[in-house]
Amino acid sequence: MIRAGVIGVGYWGPNLIRNFIANPETEMYICCDLNDKRLQYINSLYPAVLTTKDSAEIIKDQKVDLVAICTPVHTHYKLAKAALEAGKHVLIEKPMTSSSAQAEELIDLARKKDRRIFVDHTFVYTGSVRKIKELIQNGELGDIYYFDSVRINLGMFQHDVNVLWDLSTHDISIMQFLLTVKPESVVATGADHFGHGLEDIAYLTVYYPNNLIANIHTNWLSPVKIRETLIAGSKKMVVWDDNQPSEKVRIYDKGVEVIQSADQVYNLLIQYRTGDMHCPRLDGREALNVEIEQIVDCLKNNKPSCADGEAGWMVVKILESAQKSIKQRGKEIKI
Ligand SMILES: NC(=O)c1ccc[n+]([C@@H]2O[C@H](COP(=O)([O-])OP(=O)(O)OC[C@H]3O[C@@H](n4cnc5c(N)ncnc54)[C@H](O)[C@@H]3O)[C@@H](O)[C@H]2O)c1
Numbered sequence: 591m592i593r594a595g596v597i598g599v600g601y602w603g604p605n606l607i608r609n610f611i612a613n614p615e616t617e618m619y620i621c622c623d624l625n626d627k628r629l630q631y632i633n634s635l636y637p638a639v640l641t642t643k644d645s646a647e648i649i650k651d652q653k654v655d656l657v658a659i660c661t662p663v664h665t666h667y668k669l670a671k672a673a674l675e676a677g678k679h680v681l682i683e684k685p686m687t688s689s690s691a692q693a694e695e696l697i698d699l700a701r702k703k704d705r706r707i708f709v710d711h712t713f714v715y716t717g718s719v720r721k722i723k724e725l726i727q728n729g730e731l732g733d734i735y736y737f738d739s740v741r742i743n744l745g746m747f748q749h750d751v752n753v754l755w756d757l758s759t760h761d762i763s764i765m766q767f768l769l770t771v772k773p774e775s776v777v778a779t780g781a782d783h784f785g786h787g788l789e790d791i792a793y794l795t796v797y798y799p800n801n802l803i804a805n806i807h808t809n810w811l812s813p814v815k816i817r818e819t820l821i822a823g824s825k826k827m828v829v830w831d832d833n834q835p836s837e838k839v840r841i842y843d844k845g846v847e848v849i850q851s852a853d854q855v856y857n858l859l860i861q862y863r864t865g866d867m868h869c870p871r872l873d874g875r876e877a878l879n880v881e882i883e884q885i886v887d888c889l890k891n892n893k894p895s896c897a898d899g900e901a902g903w904m905v906v907k908i909l910e911s912a913q914k915s916i917k918q919r920g921k922e923i924k925i
Contacts, residue, residue, distance in 0.1 A: 592886055595648035595678075596621040597669055598661035599628045602683065606658050606710075607632065607639065609878040615886045616656075622648050645669060649676045656885070658710075659683060662750050667692040670707070674699045679889060681708045685751075685759045686902030690910050693903040700899060708885050708895055709902035711763035715880040717872035718830050718838045719764055722821065725841065726768055731823030737765050737804040739819040742812035752788040754780065754916070755909055757808035761819070762796075762905045765806070767896055768821070771798045772904075772925070778912035779920045783811065794912050797922075837869040 594610045596603050599621050610618035620640040623629050629641040648654055649672050657673040658681040659666055667687045670680045674696065686709045687693045700707045713719055725731050739761040748756045773796045780792035790811050796804040817832035827842045843865030848858050873880075881897075888895045895901075911923040 591615060591617050592655045592889060593617045593619045593653050594656045594658060595619055595651065595654040596658045596660055597623075597645045597648060598659065598665075598683075599623045599632050600625075600660070603628075603658075603660035604632065604635075605878055606660060606681075607636065609876070609882050610658075611636065611639075612879060613882045613886065615890075616882060619654060620648050620651065646672070649673050649678065654678060656681060656889075660710075663755065664688050664750055667696065670696050671699060674703055674705050674707075677703060677705065679706045679708070681710060681885065682902065683710050684712070684763065684902075685755055685906050685909060686899070687906055690903055690907040693899065693906050697899040697903060706889060706895070707899035707902065708888070709763075709897045709899065709905075710881070711760075711767070711897040711901065711905070712877045712881065713760050713764050714767040714896055715877040715884070717874055718832065719767065721839055721870055721872055722828055722830060723768055725826075725828065726821075726823075730826055730841075731821065731828065732825030733800075733823060734769060734802055735822045735824065736802065737769065737819070737821050739765070739804075739806045740816050742807065742809035743815035744812060745810055747790065747810055748788070752780070752782070752792065752913075753790050753808045753810050754778070754792040754794065754912055757810075758792060758794055758806050758912070759905055759909065761806040761808070762794075762908050763897070763901065764819070765796070765804055766901065766904055766908075769798065769802065769804075771802065773798050773804075773908060775922050775924045776908060776911045776915055777920050777922050778915040780916045789916060792912070792916065794908075796908065839872060840867055840869050842867045 594616050596606050607618055610616045618639050622642045622645050656679045659669045660683050666682050670682050673680050741757045775797045778794040780789035782789045791809040794806045819830040821828045827844055829840045845863045847861045915921050915923045
């Protein structure tokens with residue numbers, strides 16, 4: 591049995607609690623929040639779960655094996671460091687830390703303490719993303735040309751991070767999970783329309799080797815909610831529309847072939863291929879349920895995780911570089 595303590599039970603923390611309770615191999619033991627009302631809420635739902643206002647109580651408790659950190663981003667580093675130093679495994683909310691230097695420090699500390707870091711890159715555990723990963727891995731899409739994602743809606747404005755650190759984190763973690771290639775550089779632009787110093791719209795381009803390119807558009811100021819990702823390969827193309835209640839992933843047998851005629855070396859002939867479209871069956875389980883199952887498996891059987899400290903670091907590194915680029919109106923920043 592893995593005993594879990596959750597720090598931070600605002601909007602997202604209760605989802606972790608519910609899923610720790612649902613998993614037969616985890617015990618949801620104790621949770622913490624600075625806000626009494628949030629603790630009362632958890633108490634009313636789950637009277638058996640202990641509550642405290644002091645995170646140190648969770649971190650020092652000998653019975654706790656895994657500390658989940660579900661507080662605002664600027665607090666992740668300090669809480670995760672204290673938990674790792676106390677010999678706990680940690681599950682840190684996305685994005686892992688406020689800087690890549692902090693993430694590096696936590697990775698080193700976990701190594702020294704022989705503890706594990708998991709980062710809650712929730713989307714990589716969805717049936718849609720796991721299906722797309724399978725298509726890429728088994729070569730069905732061919733060589734990947736681009737990853738293009740749009741995640742826009744009205745709000746929720748965050749107080750401590752901009753739209754890039756809030757929403758693009760999801761797309762970057764999905765993109766890195768799927769492409770498994772180290773990016774070369776980023777170019778990003780964005781704007782803060784309310785003078786908070788936090789951009790509410792951002793456009794991020796990531797350059798990879800071999801002409802692979804990615805674009806992520808995130809926006810808190812959109813009248814409509816769009817959650818759409820396009821991935822084009824040399825053989826097939828995928829459209830993932832996460833707003834659809836079913837048939838979220840569509841695989842198109844479409845593409846282009848370039849033929850160079852012998853007599854006209856400089857004349858390229860583009861041939862279009864328009865075949866069938868099909869929607870694969872997806873695992874409909876809640877992502878957090880799958881995630882906790884995999885965390886248990888990693889801990890019990892010493893297996894690697896697809897959302898470990900290094901994966902968290904890469905997401906933060908891309909975000910940090912993108913932030914530098916935004917401040918310089920789209921200057922290219924090497925990773
Ligand atoms: N994985 C996902 O899909 C997903 C979705 C939403 C939020 N998140 C992440 O979860 C984290 C929390 O976001 P949220 O929307 O739940 O925020 P929130 O503001 O609703 O909740 C955060 C809670 O943490 C508490 N808190 C702050 N500092 C604390 C401390 N030192 N000790 C104990 N409690 C403390 C606050 O009182 C608050 O109740 C963020 O990192 C966010 O990016 C992830």
